[in-house]
Amino acid sequence: MSTESPNRHWRSLQEAADPASLKGVAAQEFAPGVTDDFDLATLSPISRKRFLAMLAASSAFAAAGCTNYRDKGEIVPYTRQPEGHIPGVANAYASTCTGCHQACGTLIKTREGRPIKIDGNPDHPVNRGAICPRGQASILNLYDPYRLRNPQRGAGTGRTGDLSWEQADRTITEHLAQCVAAGRKIAVVTPPVYSPTLKKVLNTFSAAFSTTSVYAYDTLHEESRRRAWRRVHGDHLLPVVEWERARVVLALESDFLGTDGMSVEAIRRFAAGRDPLRSEELNRLYVVEGDLSTTGANADYRLRLRPDAQLHFLLGLLHELTYVRRAIPVTPEARRLTTEYPLQKVAEDYGVRKETVDHLVTDLLDNRGRAILVAGSVLEEDVHVMVHYLNSALGNTRLYSRDRMPPAAVAPSSELDVASLVRDMKSGKVGAVIHLDANPVFDLPAELAYGEALEQVPVSVSLAETEDETGALCSYVLPIHNQLESWGDHQRRTHTLSLQQPVIAPLYNTRQKEGILLAWAGTAPYSESLYHEFLMERWRAEVHAPLGVASDFKTFWLASLHDGLASTPGLSEGPIPEARRDALGRVSMPAPVEAYALMLTTSPFLGDGRFANNGWLQELPHPISKIVWDNYAAVSSATAARHELSTGDMIEVLLPHGRATLPVAIQPGIADSVVTVFLGYGRWNAGPVGSHVGTSVQGLLSRSALSGSRVYRGVSVTKTGGTYRLVSTQEHHALDDPFVKDFHRSRNIIQEGTLEEYRQNPRFLHEKPLELFSISKEVSYDGVKWAMAIDMNKCVGCNACVSACNVENNVPVVGKEQVAMGREMQWIRIDRYFSGTPEDPVPSHQPMLCQHCDTAPCENVCPVVATTHSPDGLNQMVYNRCVGTKYCSNNCPYKVRRFNFYNFRDHLADGYYEQEPVSLVHNPEVTVRSRGVMEKCTFCVQRISEARQVAAQEGRAVRGSDVTTACQQACPAQAIVFGDMNDPASEVSRYRAHNLGYHVLAETNARPNVTYLARLRNIHTEKAL
């Protein structure tokens, strides 16, 4: 056995030898020169040195590697700083919103000369600082990447691309001149014009081109109401109701709190009549409707009645008041009309609760002069005649304001005019059509076949911001300014003339539409100031002069621009004329109801579809159904049962004049045998976001709808078999499923009472106070501590707060599939609950946002302290620390936290919202959150710090009243209060202390800081519905 054999393959592993053994070796005597090898030096462990050297080098160079950090970009200051513009400080411009025809006064917030938010103008007498969800979101249209940047030539496929404005002007004016010479018609198609100056521009144009005729149309018009008013009262100025003074309101298929008329004003005034903090006298709202509208959802009494039976019901009412209660003098017309319709009979025929009707009649009589009837603009003229007549018969005209609504400067043309235009276009009588920001190819009823007619017209021009359905067929598409780049004025009230001023120079090679017409009319070559001058000229001559004010025009003009309006009481026309006694003369006997009635309602957010490409609006949940990104045929469960339909099934709706196939949504509270669909969806050329969203119901729209009602008889419904995915932000729970029924009440999420109950016992909510205790002592906050209160008596669930929050806080749009997966990002949402039965549901809604709990469950569980409490009591979110464990969201009892599952801006429609210039819409004071980060309501912390800066400059501490959150600012009902809960005098403290105040899920002891004021239903019984 060769123990001596040295073993080679250990070399590579030489390590220090065992010292013990070395000592031992040294101890032995051996041949000299042998032992010398036994000191540590000889076993020099070079490999280790090398290793260390390698390590050192690597780390040194690694350090050397991380030099040159990312260039943060250069600084570009103002070369000529405009007066009053300080970088980082916002400016505000008063202007007017043109999102719909209501012309709300707006206050546009700009940063460094770029608009970033649109709010209501507090000085505007009509909308008083609030605007609707659409107005809020409309700022996105300014920065919509789909906007046209240059004039285009050639229709549809024949498009030859950009051309210069000069070419466009030259060729078009030449052609117009030829038309005049050849005596061919020039048609200008436009929405109703409420701008006196635009009217003047059109006159100038018509004067220049003698064969011009102007056509206006509006599928959502209120012409029936206006004509009826003329029939009853003789003049043409529609009244404005002062809802706050009404004790009893009867709404007949009228969504005056939602989509019918000037809802922003109506909500404010109506809510003012329902303020338990001001008075214990609350108004009482009766709603008689077939659809379940926002107004119906807020009713104290709601009666289901199909829209085509409204006239019957009104006749019954008239009969009751005239013959039973003898409250109205008998007229021959009344006798002729009502004999067949005693209220009893009508109520039985249409299954209307009799006792409620009796309450209604009694209330109307007891509150003469303090009650008001209002009918929806979808209904036919006769219904409105009845309503106007009854109002004046009951002396309710006292509730009308002296400020009234004049007709449009260019009123909607009658269906006959529009039809004849189409005829002339087909027959070649029309030489040119100019679409003035109008989209008739999509809007007009399919039966008119406007599109085909348009192809017969040699020269067709579309003046529009984007290429829409009409533009696609036009031989010229000329891009016009967005409303934020435009000048203008609008007259919606006899007392008020609103001004519109641009807040940013045109982003692209676009022009002001009025200026284009003026230039063509040959007044002067186009320049940005052309229409500006024209506007000032008209004001000098027609506004300033008649007013006869002391100040010179320049001062007057600048002041009006500053305020955003001029008040013109001179234009109003005396007292409201009494109703003609024979007003009912031409009311025809109601037609019998048929198997089905179809009602084409107004989309709550898209309006006529003009805003289809606005993702923020597409993603606002419908106030009742909570469905997003779609329209649908809403039917009652009974109707659905008859056809074995369930939500998502496709049906075909067939009318004499057309048809449409759409998905069904079963909706509680809709009258049986009624199908309601809203317009404005199904655009096919709206842009990457808006095209092919929902279904177009052009086919169902009849030409009569252009000036008449949008309720149809003779409808047949068939199930086609297909299915379609409707997406809603709230899981639907069967109303009658005992497993989940009325949880919102048993869990005290929604706490309601009746006015009676409240009068009897103001503290009825707090009969059984919760005993909450904590093992640790509470953290004390000295100084300001922020809190919010929401008055559920005022909130009508209009979604203005949601839309405002989206804009203020850079909330991304996620798209339909993502909402379907439950990933919507809105920081504040309106929860909707039903109790009662599917036939007669009792809806309740509740704005739900981060409650900023004192003992926030989300904070304990965050491993990286990305969410903690600030010294002023905010539950704050540290985005750049968040790693996205989502534990906080799981542990939030209110589920108000939102997670960026994707980079949603990149994810929607091939990164549509990552295209420029969308980045300009983002609030520079708010982080644009990345993928994988949790976010939630911050109580608008950026506004709080802004207020703190101002306070610091003024050398004082910040006050609770200094801050207004975006949702609070937007709320038309002024239902949201925000402020300092440590200040006992503050309004929010008053709300917190109020008898009706309660906290949602108080028993979790999270100590939320959002107080809800329980809603009081003003009904006759004491027990809640």
Add this chain to the structure above:
Amino acid sequence: MKHPFPLYALTGLFGTPDGITRAAEGVAAAGYTRFDVNTPYPVHGMEHAMRLHSSRLGVFALVFGLVGAVGTIAFITWVTLVDYPMVIGGKPFWSWPAFVPVTFEVTVLLASVLSVVTMIVLYFRFPNTSHPLHDTPYMKKVSLDHFGIAILASDPLFDERATRSLLEQLGAKEIAAVRYDLDDRAIDRRLFEPRFLGILALTAILVSGATYVSFNHLLYWEPFNWMSEQPKLKPQKPSPLFPDGFGMRQPVQGTVARGSLPYAFAGRPEEAGKYLVNTLLPTSSVLAVGKKKYLTFCSPCHGNFGEGNSRLRGQFPNPPTLHSDKARTWPDGSIYHVISEGQNVMPAYASQIPVNDRWAIVHYVRVLQRAHYAKESDLK
């Protein structure tokens, strides 16, 4: 017999656990201390046979454990009370029950891992892969199924002949001498040898390159997002979206922002003097503001006391003194007008100085003039 390599130990093998136990007892009885027993698995009773102390590893475990426990508590306390106290879920800063789990885990971690490290490094002197016993037939056998005993040459009683006979008595088979393996001298000792330096340089380049790329580029590609660059436009940032590249825009001609009506007397100094009146009262706070703004904006040319002695040391034409009769008899409005619109070489200060501050400056100028031409009454 001489041998080139020094002796490490004499080894003997045994076939049964009983045999090795007896052998160990024998060797120990003979007074040997530097000997070892190698068996494929722990043979029970051997530590007594070899007269070894029982292990003190437990003491180390205890110490490490305590260090872990106390250290963790101390650290957490420092973090939550001293370094960065935060209100989390309305709980007290030092909510000790929540600290128990972490403390426990760290205790266990330190105690167990460090004791093992101690054993390996301190007691075993591992790693050591070049022990003389390694790779000997002796080791091969004991690691399989034999039981061996090795008496080290370094033992004071060691004498090759006597020890060998002792092992024979004890019944050892295959008694063998194990020697050091001394063939280490051939190893290359130079550090600066070109091939190695080459490798060194290569590593350096690779590492620095890699770190550069990852820190400055890789970390900014999809999907990474640090929110350091966000799709929004901050003040004074350029923007390619506008033809002139300026992110900050000029207001549109003829528009009026809230609270900034254009100056009514533009280009009309006389009327300004006639109609404009100071909107502020000369309170001490207003004068303080006025002084601040004057010293900021006016004094560079007009001098700290308005004598027109520029602080610019004549690098710029000196402006007239503010104590001239003209200036003193001027109405406030005219001074305001000049500040707003400038005159001669003096530029307009409208965009730098807000309206109220201009009026405050006017007050302060009045104070300077008054101080310069003080009345008797002022001196009292």
Add this chain to the structure above:
Amino acid sequence: MSTVVADYRREAEVVEGTPSPASIDAVIAAPLDVFPSRRWWVAFAVTSSMLGLGAFCVGMTLFYGLGVWGINQPVAWGFDIVNFVFWVGIGHAGTLISAILFLLRQRWRTGIARFAEAMTIFAVICAGLFPILHLGRPWLPLYLMPYPNQHALWVNFTSPLVWDVFAVSTYFTVSAVFWYIGLMPDLASLRDRTAQPIKKLLYSVFSLGWRHSHRHWVHYERAYLILAGFATPLVLSVHTIVSFDFAVSVIPGWHTTIFPPYFVAGAVFSGFAMVQNVLIGVRQAFHLRHIITLDHLEKMNKIMILTGSMVGYAYAMEFFIAWYSGNQFEQFVFLNRALGPYAWAYWTMVSCNVIFPQLFWFRRIRRSIGIMFAIGILVNVGMWFERFVIVITSLHRDFLPSSWGMYIPTFYDYGILLGSFGLFFTLILLFVRVLPVVSMSEVKAVLPGAQPTHHSHS
């Protein structure tokens, strides 16, 4: 210390027959020396392709974000956390066998300890992936560690997720050390067996130069005892802390004090099921029937029936407490589990975890390879669904009915689940090729006649 060893002589043999120490080495080391069989390659191909699929899904998740999963509001945790809890649970059996049975002087553990420990480590590796994957910004996992950073922020020591980080990493480290210490003597034996230079090199490096010296054995056995002593409370603490992830929250169905014991029992339960399944395979494949005996398997089945019954008790108790508490949120959550949209998952869990294991009361079934294998699989299915039920059904319908939702897993969820199994079994297959699946030195020590007959100095 001596008592530990003294133990070896009490019970009956743990290995069948009287193999010689040499034959033990020969048998155990056999798979390491021969080229893998076709069966092994097939198995490896299957598992590694599962792993590949998982890797693909992980890649997509990392690039596009958690959106590719089925999670949403309100169910912000899905398969990720379910798998995490499941795999951590699997690990527990290993530590239990190697540590607790060691302290309890269970000689029979020697045959299966090594393998069980290996499974622990692999399972914890699988588990450890998920906490990182489930992050919205998975490139920032270090934020969960308290180290000085640019935010000047430490971590939130009141968050169960931080406890998790410490618990799981400690658990992994200690298990690994424990396992490695056990391997050292065997590596040395292998070093001395093999003739191939490469293998020899590796074995010598990893055996650190172990010499079977009794001066080392003394400390070695003490260290082993200390580690076992620490691992025992550790293993209990780990799943306790995992259960805190839920118990500490306010969500009805999570906020439950019974969770810690219930989770630990469940973990041991599923762990033993997994060990039993895999060992059945191994003893067949590598002819270790005489070392991993039927008695071993039967003993494991007995433990399963014990823990299974504990889990069943916990299920019953949850319902009782929900009813007894009179808290409507609690009550609804449990009704919703049994009757709601996820009832199918709930009843799968109950039948697999409570009903089938009861068959083990019969000795014949306890000793029948086929049936016990089937039941073992069912138990693992059931335990996976237990975590699914706890995570999903509690979240999908909590306080506010307005924010209720459903959770539908996507392709990527399933892919990653499959991938984690792929990873686990791939590691096992590699393990059986390169390391002794049974501790040679321990088995040799318990062979008949392995210890001195007479007993001196004690």
